[in-house]
Amino acid sequence: MSLTLDKPSERLEALGTYIDGKIKRYNLMFAVNGGAFALGKLIRTPATANILGGLSLTHLATGAIAFTFLMWFDIWLWGESMRKGYFGGEEVFQWRGKAILSLLSSLLIAGWLLAVSRWTIAILIFASLSILGALLICHYAQGSKTKLSN
DSSP, X not given: OOOOOOXXXXXXXXXXXXXXXXXXXXXXXXXXXXXXXXXXXXXXXXXXXXXXXXXXXHHHHHHHHHHHHHHHHHHHHHHHHHHHHHSTTOXXXXXXXXXXXXXXXXXXXHHHHHHHSOHHHHHHHHHHHHHHHHHHXXXXXXXXXXXXXX
């Protein structure tokens, strides 16, 4: 179901909601990854004992990768729902926004993979996550086409 935003004030309000939601989601993704990178620095700093208990860099990286992947998917779903639900499939979250989101998320994930594994393993895991992401997007797109036709 797509809403029609006839008045300029309605379009501006919807655009403001879209931008606010997008900024909050991006800020969360970068804040959590920044905090995780800072924790990673603490883990790698030579000390008599790990101040974070049994948390290793691999554990931290695994959590950060999972979180970044989930945030990528959440932002994608948010952008798609706003684009289709309020803007008639136009104006917002077009291919450029999707590419920027995917590339930023990919850089974060690749950084974590390279921090804890050899580049060959990092490429294999990265390729697997990319395929999973593509499958999720295709599944979501197929589901929304079915809902729109009903």
